[in-house]
Amino acid sequence: MNIKFINPQFLWLLSLISIIIILHLIRPKRILVYISTLLLWEKIIKENPSGKWFKKLPKNILLYLQILTLILLVLSLAQPQIIFKGNINLPLVLIIDCSASLAARDILPSRFENIKTEALKVLHKIPFWRPVALITAGKKIEIISSFTSRHNLIEKNIKELRVLYTKNNIESAIELVESLIPNTPKEIHIFSDGNAKFSYPPNSINNYYIHIIGKGGDNIGITRAEIIPKNNKIAELFIEISNFSDDLKKFPLEIWGNDKLWSKVEVGIKPQEVKKLVFEVPYIAYKLVIKLRIRDQLEEDNTAYLFLPILKPRILLVSPGNPFLEKALKAIPNSHIDVKSYIIQEDFLNYDFIVFDRLIPEYVFPGNYLFIGSAPKSFDFEVIGKITKTKIVSWEENSIMSLVYPLNININSSLILRSSDFKPFLYCEKGPIGFIYEKKDIFALILSFSILDTDWYFYDSFPIFIYNTIKYALSYNSQISPGESIIIRDGNPIYTIETPKGKKEYENIGGVIEFKDTFDLGFYIIKSREKEKIFAVNIFSKEESNIKPRFILKDKTKDSINEAGFINLDLSPYLLFLAFILFIIEIIIFLGGLKLK
Amino acid sequence: MREELDLSIIEKLEKLKFFAKRIKIGGTTGERKSPKVGRGSEFADYRNYQIGDELRYIDWNIYARLEKFLIKLFEEEEDLDIHILLDSSSSMRFGSPSKLFYGKKLSLAFAYLGLSSWEKVRFASFQESINNLISLERKREHIFNLFNLLKTIKPSGITDLNNVLKQYISWQKRRGVLIIISDFFSPSGYKEGLSLGRYKKFSIYAIQILGEEEINPPFKGDIWLVDSETNERKEIFIDENLIEIYKKELDNSLKELEEFTLKYGIEYLRTVTSLPVEELLLKYLRVSGWIT
Known part of the structure; x- marks a missing residue:
């Protein structure tokens, strides 16, 4: 630690102290108070000698305060800097890998707990004033704490971190950190288990320190599972199991449907082998759980959760009468159709899909609709004309028009609508x-x-078009990865979500159910009145299931850590503040003295 | 604040009479009754004839009846000299109004009461010695002489009460009422002077005047205290604790004077300058029987 003055020329001003002393010497020493007689006071002074040392204590206190104030002022002008050498001034960034492989228990209690301990060690070693930022590198990069000197907050945040079961994305985290407070060197610590590659920019001004936690590789995991309908009654279950260990593994595989064991088979899998299994299961709606009964170092990928959503739409047809449309809707399997010539508010909440045939409302609630004839006024469009006697000539190739071939279908009259939406x-x-x-x-x-x-x-393409429309609007992918948001259009103000952790009721404000906290593996059941949607969250990542550390990056600046930087602590503001306080004290004492006169 | 002495107090005292309780003085016959029996107009008692008694005082009627020579005794009416001594030392400049101004008003009041009662009044101010001595004959108009004199008196010098009393009492051939108006802060003390006064059968009235700042010192901190009379300086750091000690010391000093006056039969009154003189005279002195 060194002290340096930026403006040492101001130190000459310290000579002003002599002027203060001279002025002090030439002015009356004390305040004179005339009293009628000293008779009583003389007696008191004789009887209370303790007053003598006490009275000497503040003797010349104003002089001392003036000198001290001047010294502090001059020093603050000279701008003294305390210089601490070393890495201690660099902002510190902690990047913590939260990917699924961190849940591995090759190091007890788990890789992630050890990473947290390691990060806390780094945090505890640095001086209290150093700014620290905390970033998690899961699938998404999240800045948990921006640069702050509140190390207790960082510590709290580190302790609250959990494994996100996503893939890691340290590369993106590095890119983000490189862009933070650019042109300022930073000390960046990356805590990972080293099962994914990453690199830092070659010309980076930052110092990187890599902390690789993890040594084992004994893991078998379900790296893919899918359920696909084969026909109306049977669906096929595809399972991909990967053995990342160096041993032959034999274990039972169980298939559970709605919490009942449906099937159990013995599986043998060679080292580094990827085995694909196919099973036939009934094509009905159920929650399917596949379990590998084996003890390895990452247990989370030994279970897979699947759900095959079966389309059972509740459809409302609002029409003055259209037997063809009604027939086409009723042809949709498992559907429930109601036909009305009017609509009330409750209908918007109770039905999955509403078809408005010519009876177009002025506005609609959140949901899924087919409007035939025109569109609600709330959609912000304009009718620019009317056409007659025309034919369908082309269409976009999308899933709605799949297997629909409406070429040359005659249209007697139609509106021409225009809207940017x-x-x-x-x-x-x-x-x-x-x-x-x-x-x-x-x-x-x-x-x-x-x-x-x-x-x-009159054509077959019409019911297919109607079916495609309903399916497009209502079908969803029940398989989501950890951290992926669940988004459902729904007008109901209240809905409940059952997660692997428990059930909770939520308020739907914007007509869209959006649930982001899908970091736990398992089923997520979203219920809104009679409507229910089930999602399954799995790891399904060969990268994450292969927990063996296979990537070691050399610390960029480990050898030169000691001289990597320095800190300049400017003392002038503190000195100025002290001088101000002393000045105030002096004024108070001086004014107190004046009162005596 | 400018302190202008005026005669307003005199108007308020018009109807009051000064009354001394234990006057035993001879000289010209005055308005007051003396406990001494002798020559007068009002019969008091009889006593046996002794050689040397004037024959005209023998009660011949008694002799005719009892054949005894008895002398008639009469209550003697005697006049009274009132002596007013006002302390005008430097210490009397303190107080609000100043102790000296307060004392001047008191002096004026007492002198007027004396003159109104057809008494002879003598006034003097003092510091280390007697100054400004003035004698007022039994006429109210003479109060203006005193008034003019009082206006010229300024506070200065050192108090020496013992010396002043000794000096003044030694000058007096007759006993009388001695009113001492002072703060009694006399470096040489006051006891000898007062006891001499009592020895010479003076009826003494001691009025001690204090300023508010002497009772509750308003200063604190690291200061020089300067004695107004001697210019002596004391370096001192005054805090709450020391103020409390001072108050106790002052209290002891006042008690000492009080006990001394009680012991020697001296009438003693303590007042502060914040109490109006009129109130002191009309209320306190009247209640305590100094004046009627």
């Missing part, structure tokens, strides 16, 4: 007549003509 998918000779309107809370398919004004209902 409308995405055309169906065209006649004179322009688009079919649109997709997709917002966060509303999905709608808009046909600007009436079905009865066409001959489409």
Whole structure:
């Protein structure tokens, strides 16, 4: 530690002390107080000698205060700097890998707990004033704490971290850290188990320190599982199991459906082998759990959760009468159809899909819709004309138009609509007549003509189009990865979510259910009135299941750590503040003295 | 604050009479009754004839009846000299109004009461010695002489009460009422002087005047205390504790004076300058029987 003055020339001003002393010497020493007689005071002074040392204590206190104030002022002008050498001034960044492989227990209690301990050690070693930032590198990069000197907050945040079961993304974390407070060298510590590669920029001004935790590699995991319908009754279950250990492994594999054991088979798998298994299971809605009954170092990937959503739509047809449309809707398997010539608010909440045939409302609640004839006024569009006697000539190749071939279908009359929110998918000779309107809370398919004004209902493509539309709007991928958000359009104000941790009720404010905390493995059941959707969260990552540390990066600056930096602590503001305080004290004492006169 | 002496107090005292309780003095016959029996107009008692008694005082009627020579005794009416001594030392400049101004007003009041009662009044101010001595004959108009004199008196010098009393009492041939107006802060003390006064049969009235700042010193901190009379300086650090000690010391000093006056039959009154003189005269002195 050294002390340096930035403006040492100001130290000459210390000579002013002599002027203060001279002024002090030439002025009356004390305040004189005239009293009628000293008779009593003389007696008191004789009887209380203790007053003597006490009275000497503050003797010349104003002089001392003036000298001290001047010294502090001069020193603050000279700007003294305390210089601490070493790495101690660099902002510190802790990047902590939260990926699934960190749950491995090759080092007890787990790799992640050890990483947290290691990070805390680094935190405890640094001086209290150093700014520290904490970043987690899961699938998404999250700045848990931005640069702060509140190390207790960082410590608390480190202790609260948990494994996210996602893939790691340290590379992105490094990119992010490189962009933080640019042109300022930083000390970056990366805590990982080394099962994924990453690199830092070659010309980086930052100092990197890599902490690799993990040594084992004994793991077998389900790296993929999928359930695909084969026909109306049977679905096929595909399972991919990977052995990342160096030993032959034999273990039982269990398939559980709705908490009941359906099947149990013995599986043998060679070292480094990837085995694919196929099973036939009934095609019904159930929660399927696959379990590998084996003890290895990462148990989380020994279980897979699957759910095959079966389309059972509750559909409302609002129409003055359209037997063709009604028939096409009723043809959808497992569907429940109601037909009305009007609609009330409750209907918006109770049905999965509503078809408005010519009876177009002015506005709609969040949900899924097919509008035939026009669109609600709330959609912000304009009718720019009307066309007659035309034909469908083309369409966009998307899943709605899959197996639909409406070429040359006659359309007697249709509106021409225009809106920036409308995405055309169906065209006649004179322009688009079919649109997709997709917002966060509303999905709608808009046909600007009436079905009865066409001959489409005579063709097979019409019921297929209707089925495709319903399926497109209501089907969803039940398989999500950890951390992926669940988003559902729904108008109900209250909904419940059952997670592996428990059940909780939420308020739906924007017409969209959005749930982000999907970091736990297992089923997530979202219920809104009669509607229910089930999602399954799994690791399914060969990268994460292969827990063997296989990537060791040399510390960039480990050898030169001692001279990597220095800190300049400018004392001038503190000295100035002290001088101000002393000045105030002096004024108080001086004014107190004046009162005596 | 400018302190202008005026005669307003005199108007308020018009109807009051000064009354001395234990006057035993001879000289010209005055308005007051003396406990001494002798020549007067009012019969008091009889006693046996002794050689040397004037024959005209023998009660011949008694002799005719009892054949005994008895002398008639009469209550003697005697006049009274009132002596007012006002301390005008430097220490009397303190107080608000100043102790000296307060004393001047008291002096004026007592002198007026004396003159109104057809008494002879003598006034003197003093520091180390007697100054400004003035004798006022039995006429109210003479109060203006005193008034003019009082206006010229300024505080200065050192108090020497013992010396002053000894000096003044030694000058007096007759006993009388001696009113001493002072703060009694006399470096040489006051006891000898007062006891001499009592020895010479003076009826002494001691009025001690104190300023507020002498009772509750308003200063604190590291200061020089300067004696107003001697200019002597004392370096001292005064805090709450020391103030409390001072108050105790002052209290002891006042008690000492009080006990001394009680012991020697001296009338003693203590006052502060914040108490109006009029109130002191009309209320306190009247209640305590100094004046009627």
